[in-house]
Amino acid sequence: MTDHLVTQDPARLARTRLRALGAGAAALFALAACAPPGAGSAPAASEAAPTEVSTDLGDEPVELTLYDGAGLKAKDEALIRAFTERHPNVTITGRYDPDDVQAQNAPRVLASDDPPDIARVIALSDVAEDGLLTDLDAYADAYGWDELPEGQLAQYRVNEDGVRGEGSQYTLADGFTVTGFYYNKDLAEKVGMSAPPRTMEELEGLLAEAEDAGIVPIMAGNQTGQVMTSTQMMLNYALGAESLNEWVFHAPGATIDTPEAAEALARIRDWAEAGYYPEDTNGTDATGALGRFAAGEALFYPSGNWDAAALDEQMGDNVGFFLPPAPDGQEPATMSDPASNFAIPAGSDAKDAAAAFLDFLRSEEARQVVVDAGFAPSGEGEVPATEQGSVTAQIQEAFAQLVEADGQVQFVQNATNGLTTTWNSEAQRLVDGATTPEDMLDAVQTKYEDELGR
């Protein structure tokens, strides 16, 4: 290759270069005359808002495909099994990508010529606004989805300007994630913690105790941005669940760059400076952190229900769970968003059957499947059965409390496609002392507005 570069006769090469340049210029000229990219690709509006809907599946064979993240496969397959037992004429084929790949590919998969019939959508605003999803209002009327708790319904709605939380319904979730503090009971005893802390002061007292005792107070794998978990827990109380949700849902004029938020971040920075996170947190990923917490290295591990099964297996009775303690006079709030927020792509050709699957997610049977998979159930009703005293049971109790307090907060990383990176990188810098709370919030808000084109 390159030795031919080296041994070219210069004069001849120069002539040829000129010729190639000429050809290139001509090609550029031709390009300028092209239509803009993306012309002629929007699905027809009629596909996006059906009026003729049916709740009857009949007995003709129907084939559906479901698209989700690989981490949710076990849950989805169990749901599919339960649903197809009820409706033997329906077959549902699952297609799974690694969770992050699924999240970033979803818009393109929805826009493709052959979209799935049921798909998890995280970044709801843009795809709903672009007409890539089925407006489910007609199905909501037919099935009576308005009975769902308002706090849950808000997570399914998008208005015409792409603002979430209001407008038509586009999705229905099969269940919810729950976040909180896992704690190591043996180590808790060592630092004199007899019950989960109820106030922020109690919590900080315990952190200091642990640090003095040579125990890592908070385990976090910040290489994959896990310090963000405790960071957002502080933000939730500083700004309130409602205003954070509005920010994530793109409400007009929403900002996170406020003095209250900076105070919350300053607390995290102080924790980092006090050595409350592992020294190598920025070089540890989430799975590594999980392993180290399970091995008994740390007192607390702020994370979500997705780690419950592994911790249950590895720590048995030695692990407990509690919601982040609320400051005086506040109701508990923590991050809790749809496990799989299922939408029906506008291009689906079996919408009635797909909607029947969505409706099935509210059933007792489906709720039990979801709880068995470690998530909190969708809809309302009896809390499904869990093993008494297990960490899973504690998580379910915490979720019931959370719904009661209307304290479900969306993950701030999901506000826009690019924000996960920004939040996580900035959290790494906050822990390093490379940025200040004010600069961090400014960077996040700037990116947010940039991506929303504000």
Added chain:
Amino acid sequence: MRTPTSTRIPGVALLLLAMAFSIFPLLSMLCTALQPQGSVPLGLSWPSDPQWHNFVDAWNVADITTLAGSSFLLVLGVVPLGVLLATMAGYALGQLRVPGGSVLFVLLLLGLTLPFEVTIVPLYYQIQEMGLLNTRLGLILPLIGLNMPFAVFWMRAHFLNAPAELSEAASMDGAGAWQSFRAVHLPLALPSIASLGLLMFISTWNQFLLAIVLMDDPAKRTMAGALQNFVGQYSTDVVLLNAGSLLIMAPMILVFLFFQRHIVKAMLAGSVKG
């Protein structure tokens, strides 16, 4: 003449150091891969009781059979056709000296220095338009295209040095260009073609970015592309992760060990001619 010890000792020392540096990470992986599963071993400590079955488990967990099969299918799709096209083009540029061939040559030059990232985003949309996203064909075709610059260069270099009298003689016999290519030039080019095939094999097998972009299903990716999924799923267990990664590297290392003899031969041939 003997080399004085003054250069001998630092020479050997430096050489050993460079060799250790090259092999050290792989040793570290091997040691870790042989520890009991679920343990959190240190980076370099030979296990007291090597758990060779970890490789069997990792093979099953990472589904290496499927991955290797998939990589192999891709290689089968890319290498023979890629080598054939490049050989023909090299013949046209190097032996037939087609008019205007130098323009193609410079365009190929551009392809050699072009960072791959510049075509990847549009390529995704192009493959989507063709309806080939997530299909093997949709990965094979771009791989052939991307291999062309280097491959054509390689074959052109060979044909530049093949004696032109051969073509002359063949055309005296009334053989057409295709026939003289097939009967006379192709057999002579076999060593170059074999080397090119090997190089193309390596680059296809190791292709990462294209595989993760154009292929959502990890089981249909290249071996290298499958790593991303594997790490995402098994990074809790350092032991399995290392065992699996070693398995994913192994085919390439084995191929290289064979390939090396080939290199040495080619070098000897080169030096005789040089």
Added chain:
Amino acid sequence: MSTLDGSGGPLQGLTRPTPAPAAPAGQEQVPAQAPRPRRRRKNWGGWLFAAPAALMYAVFVLRPLAASIQYSFYDWDGITVATFVGLENYVRVFTDPQLLSSIWHAFFLIIFFTVVPVTVALLVAGLIRELRSKGLGRLAQTLLFIPYVIPAAAAAIAWSWMYATTGAVNQLLSVVGLESVTRAWFGDPAWALPAVGLIGTWINLGFCTILLMSGIGKIDVSLYEAAKLDGAGFFQTFRAITLPGLRQEIGVCVTITVIAALASFDIVFMATQGGPGYSTMVPGVQVYRLGFTESRIGLASALALVLSALVLAVILPLQRLFREK
């Protein structure tokens, strides 16, 4: 092929099938006298041989490249109709501190991808020549070359484990009493980029060594004999004979490794994803992020094109520098 991925790159220096290092200039030239008509007729027909390869290349490289140029003047999310924004994307590439710093990181990586491996490879190759030990040379060749043939993504995994808190690097440092400097290398913003760079060194060292070794093998032995008789030492011989004799091979090494550094993707993507903070972000990963995660196709294309222009701007002068006199 070096542009395809970080490994399995062009080895024509090793297996250069038949041509001697520099084909006589006459062979590169179209014969000066007017070609005979019979020949010309055959020539046009010769395009039938070149057409399939040219077509594949045009469709899967040149067309996307042209599309990239087109996209770079638009604001496009990959789904809806794009809006024309002129040079705005380019202005952003040159003003956005994050994008600029990623470009700077790529240039920093040249130290580790090119300067260090080429220097060490020169020394090693020179010493192996002095030793004239066939066995050792062969063994060195095998071991040094393995990093170059394994997938770069796999190399990143191997090294991620090396650099971990309990990994081999920290273990070694502790053994030699440097416990104070042990750290999670990928977690330290000051050290993460050099740590990533060292992976590049590891990959490229063997490749360069072997290329240079084969180059040394082609240098006329009588030159070395004469130097010996003159009583020249190792370094004098090295400067007077080895370096000039290897001009071309060094050129190949530098070119390939510089492209690998500027266009690095696999290693960073698998090892650090650009973190901690933004300390290891490189344009390759940034293009992927902008193009596929954030769906800002225009900006991704502009950045990729700027990167390509930079690669050319670095490579072309290097070609002149190493061209044989």
